[in-house]
Amino acid sequence: MAAPKKTVAKESGQEKAGSPPEFSKEQEFKALRDMLLIRRFEEKAGQLYGMGAIGGFCHLYIGQEAVVVGMQMALKQGDEVITGYRDHGHMLACDMEAKGVMAELTGRRGGYSRGKGGSMHMFSKEKHFYGGHGIVGAQVSLGTGLAFANHYRGNDNVSVTYFGDGAANQGQVYESFNMAELWKLPVIYVIENNRYAMGTSVSRASAQQDFSKRGASFNIPGRQVDGMDVRAVKAAADEATAWCRGGNGPMILEMQTYRYRGHSMSDPAKYRTREEVEKVRHDQDPIEQVRNRLLASGVSEQDLKAIDAEVREIVNEAADFAQHDPEPDPSELYTDIYR
Amino acid sequence: MPIQVLMPALSPTMEKGNLAKWLKKEGETIKSGDVIAEIETDKATMEVEATDEGTLGKILIPEGTADVAVNTPIATILADGESAADLAKVPAAPQPKAAEAPAAEARGDAKAEAPQPAAKAPAAPVSEALPDPEIPAGTEMVTQTIREALRDAMAEEMRRDGDVFIMGEEVAEYQGAYKVTQGLLQEFGARRVIDTPITEHGFAGVGVGAAMAGLKPIVEFMTWNFAMQAIDQIINSAAKTLYMSGGQMGCSIVFRGPNGAAARVAAQHSQDYAAWYSQIPGLKVIAPYSAADYKGLLKAAIRDPNPVIFLENEVLYGHTGEVPKLPDFIVPIGKARIARAGKDVTIVSWAMGMSYALKAADELAKEGIDAEVIDLRTIRPMDTETIINSVKKTGRAVTVEEGWQQSGVGSEVAARIMEHAFDYLDAPVTRVSGKDVPMPYAANLEKLALPSVAEVVAAAKAVSYR
Numbered sequence: 140m141a142a143p144k145k146t147v148a149k150e151s152g153q154e155k156a157g158s159p160p161e162f163s164k165e166q167e168f169k170a171l172r173d174m175l176l177i178r179r180f181e182e183k184a185g186q187l188y189g190m191g192a193i194g195g196f197c198h199l200y201i202g203q204e205a206v207v208v209g210m211q212m213a214l215k216q217g218d219e220v221i222t223g224y225r226d227h228g229h230m231l232a233c234d235m236e237a238k239g240v241m242a243e244l245t246g247r248r249g250g251y252s253r254g255k256g257g258s259m260h261m262f263s264k265e266k267h268f269y270g271g272h273g274i275v276g277a278q279v280s281l282g283t284g285l286a287f288a289n290h291y292r293g294n295d296n297v298s299v300t301y302f303g304d305g306a307a308n309q310g311q312v313y314e315s316f317n318m319a320e321l322w323k324l325p326v327i328y329v330i331e332n333n334r335y336a337m338g339t340s341v342s343r344a345s346a347q348q349d350f351s352k353r354g355a356s357f358n359i360p361g362r363q364v365d366g367m368d369v370r371a372v373k374a375a376a377d378e379a380t381a382w383c384r385g386g387n388g389p390m391i392l393e394m395q396t397y398r399y400r401g402h403s404m405s406d407p408a409k410y411r412t413r414e415e416v417e418k419v420r421h422d423q424d425p426i427e428q429v430r431n432r433l434l435a436s437g438v439s440e441q442d443l444k445a446i447d448a449e450v451r452e453i454v455n456e457a458a459d460f461a462q463h464d465p466e467p468d469p470s471e472l473y474t475d476i477y478r
Numbered sequence: 479m480p481i482q483v484l485m486p487a488l489s490p491t492m493e494k495g496n497l498a499k500w501l502k503k504e505g506e507t508i509k510s511g512d513v514i515a516e517i518e519t520d521k522a523t524m525e526v527e528a529t530d531e532g533t534l535g536k537i538l539i540p541e542g543t544a545d546v547a548v549n550t551p552i553a554t555i556l557a558d559g560e561s562a563a564d565l566a567k568v569p570a571a572p573q574p575k576a577a578e579a580p581a582a583e584a585r586g587d588a589k590a591e592a593p594q595p596a597a598k599a600p601a602a603p604v605s606e607a608l609p610d611p612e613i614p615a616g617t618e619m620v621t622q623t624i625r626e627a628l629r630d631a632m633a634e635e636m637r638r639d640g641d642v643f644i645m646g647e648e649v650a651e652y653q654g655a656y657k658v659t660q661g662l663l664q665e666f667g668a669r670r671v672i673d674t675p676i677t678e679h680g681f682a683g684v685g686v687g688a689a690m691a692g693l694k695p696i697v698e699f700m701t702w703n704f705a706m707q708a709i710d711q712i713i714n715s716a717a718k719t720l721y722m723s724g725g726q727m728g729c730s731i732v733f734r735g736p737n738g739a740a741a742r743v744a745a746q747h748s749q750d751y752a753a754w755y756s757q758i759p760g761l762k763v764i765a766p767y768s769a770a771d772y773k774g775l776l777k778a779a780i781r782d783p784n785p786v787i788f789l790e791n792e793v794l795y796g797h798t799g800e801v802p803k804l805p806d807f808i809v810p811i812g813k814a815r816i817a818r819a820g821k822d823v824t825i826v827s828w829a830m831g832m833s834y835a836l837k838a839a840d841e842l843a844k845e846g847i848d849a850e851v852i853d854l855r856t857i858r859p860m861d862t863e864t865i866i867n868s869v870k871k872t873g874r875a876v877t878v879e880e881g882w883q884q885s886g887v888g889s890e891v892a893a894r895i896m897e898h899a900f901d902y903l904d905a906p907v908t909r910v911s912g913k914d915v916p917m918p919y920a921a922n923l924e925k926l927a928l929p930s931v932a933e934v935v936a937a938a939k940a941v942s943y944r
Binding site: 251256261264272273277284288291310311317318461464476 | 688725
């Protein structure tokens, strides 16, 4: 299986020449810090899972950080974000607190869902994060509904609806595409193509492997984006948000990315070689790309270490909180069923 | 011999219609396919096409006649060479059972109404309904069809709250597959009355997403049978998200449409979902019977901040009832109503089951058994208290539902009675239900598959040891 292609944004398969626009130093620092936070958080979550502090399913986002960080850099206050079950990175990118996310992973009362949702089901109305959904593809119709609400209210918010290459084969995705284009709903469908739907590679599951073309029969424009380059993601997101806010309806962004870890913690990942993973890590790691650019521009190792230290402190504090916060009160069993 | 033209059935549940207009005169030549008359049903005006050739011999039902029963002869057609004198040869009623279904089918779509003779038509029960505690004494009442009561409920709530909108298949320009949304597009416009593609899973999810964002959608399923395509969004997204978000993100949404058996539409289009949805914490499930309850409970459902399953009955849409003329008539969710007071046996039912229950109560009265009939109205949350209080008085209970028996709503009622009133029971609770089979098409088999008044009477007598 080929590693994700190193391409810049291209229009439905057609290569466009050139690199993505350069980031300012400030943008590079922000991207680095936000991606590092996700990576360190996920590494810690993996550790806690191994210790038995986190139960059930736990799907790590390591390797895909540039997608959600680059997208978020193009959004404005009020834009909604919704995704599937590989959702910790999206929550952190939406500025949800690491403590609340980690405490939900450990099933504690300080978690975002008060311990009743777990890894796959977290929400923050305040941060416009609409979950965290455990049924593959369900968030696509829901995210289309968020866009419907924006359209109904006549605001200029955009719904950013994430799903994977696996979910892209679900029927309701296409039902949603049809309605979104028919009604010109402001929704960006971000297909995070990490090459594997659990253990099934794209080539074994998808007749049309160019996901940017998946909206073609509905006249939804699509772009293939190098999802390992945060600048390319941001550039594509800028185009898509402008398209949606301009009343043109939905747009599809296929993010060509890669997950380094297994599908979930219990996945031995026998369906790909160690060499394949190592090659992507070595050649395309989204965080290393930014670090290398910053170093090349004269930023010192010392400055970068300071960011790493800040991030580690946030993550350690979150892990500490998540292990010491009490479990939900038993009375919580019967709350939040009706309102 | 002259050919008779019969009053056609234009939908599975049509019982009668108005002969609006004759488009051919007596003595005119008719070719197969000519439109000869217009018939108004409670849903639409439909054209009747001739299926035979000849001359229009005699118009038996003049235009403007209302409530002409299906299968009534409306005209005769003379074949070539026949004359008015031949009309005498036409046999008098009774007529052949099958109506000559006209070729006037508006849309060849199994989704809604295919012209079939009406089979099942439970007449209004004789039982005098008790006054509804929700309706103040002396309130002026208007007579409405249940279809109109539903439409008015939605219109009133849409006037009251700009966040309320309706979406579904054919709800706007077609005016509703069953004409429940008649006039809503004209009043509220296409922004709030939204025709969807045939895409139940997708639009249910879109509705839930819009509700998570704070809007209050009414999602119409053309029938609940089609909502099986959408059941994941209803249960996994709508019902569970409030809990899974620790109370942050709820979902104020009404899913509504016709439920249960219609008539002669066979297994895929005849199923009662009350038991299915009533099992789900996070959902409320409503299944009214009376026109007033249809209106008051739909208004309550739209205002409720939770996801509500609102089960209607196609057979009842055209039935009329008294609806209070109040500016804002609300029936509280979760309260049963004693539809008929009695002291000997409690009959618990809801929705279409009530038609069997009330008629059975009339039969039982003739035999000296005084039945109390409870209309649950809401299946979840269930009004256990009203059931238990009645059983404590009568010591006997029968449940009546069109749905299947295993894990049915009647089973739940029986279990609650056992848990809360075991010591008051003089006989085991008995369930009358739909038979444990997919709904058959043949008229006789369909009738056998559904509960009957006789079965309810027999069950009530059995628990009374009579």
